Amino acid sequence: MNVYEYLLSYNIKPSVQRIAIMDYLLKHKTHPCIDEIYLALCKEIPTLSKTTVYNTLKLFIEHGAAKMLTIDERNACFDGEISAHAHFQCKVCGKIYDVPYKEETEEVKTLEDKGFIINETHRYYKGVCSECVAKSSKN
Numbered sequence: 001m002n003v004y005e006y007l008l009s010y011n012i013k014p015s016v017q018r019i020a021i022m023d024y025l026l027k028h029k030t031h032p033c034i035d036e037i038y039l040a041l042c043k044e045i046p047t048l049s050k051t052t053v054y055n056t057l058k059l060f061i062e063h064g065a066a067k068m069l070t071i072d073e074r075n076a077c078f079d080g081e082i083s084a085h086a087h088f089q090c091k092v093c094g095k096i097y098d099v100p101y102k103e104e105t106e107e108v109k110t111l112e113d114k115g116f117i118i119n120e121t122h123r124y125y126k127g128v129c130s131e132c133v134a135k136s137s138k139n
Contacts, residue, residue, distance in 0.1 A: 003019050003022050003023045003026065004019060006022065006026075006065070007019065007022060007065065010060075010063040010064060010065040011063060012059060012060070012063050012065060016045065017045060017048055017052055017056060018056055018059075020041050020044070020045055020048075021037060021041065021053060021056045021057065021060075022060065022065065022066070022080065024037055024040060024041060025037075025060075025066055025078060025079070025080030026080040028040075029080075029081065029098065030095075030096075031069055031077040031078065031079050031087070031096040032077065032078060033075045033076060033077050033078070034050060034053050034054055034057065034076070034078075035050070037053050037057075037078070038050045038053045041053075057078055060078075064082065065080075065082065066078055066079060066080050066082065067079045067081075067082055069087060069096065069122075069124075070122075071087050071089050071096060071124040071126070072089060072094070072096075077096060079098075081098060084101070084121065085098050085099060085100055085101060086098075086099040086100075086101045086123035086124065086125060087099060087123070087124050087125070088124075088125040088126070088127065088129070089124065089125070089126050090127070090128055090129035090131075090132055091126055091127060091128060092128050092129070092132040092136075093129065093131070093132050095129060097129065099123075099125065101123060108121070
């Protein structure tokens with residue numbers, strides 16, 4: 001499915017800016033912030049503003065086409081991968097990695113058995129990534 005069809009599948013009217021922003025999110029698994037997306041796209045779309053990027057990401061989140069990560073207290077990051085997964089942030093280099101996890105947990109089952117409806121789950125891990133561990137062991 002191309003980006004145009006992807007946006008339509010979430011009831012989002014495609015525009016040049018929306019297609020470019022979603023394409024960037026889907027191709028760059030780096031969990032970018034608004035500034036990163038803006039700086040990457042403003043050269044090819046001179047009329048793009050940070051406000052447009054912000055509003056577009058907000059629209060994507062409202063329609064379920066993207067997720068906002070608040071793993072870092074200073075910056076909101078965005079993820080085009082909407083399947084259930086956790087995130088790991090390295091406290092040394094700051095990179096955020098996707099981590100697979102089983103969505104059905106005992107806690108979720110307990111809440112659902114009590115009649116709760118869960119729409120979102122956020123699971124974050126913080127520590128030192130293997131690359132930074134390897135670098136520090138060389139020193």
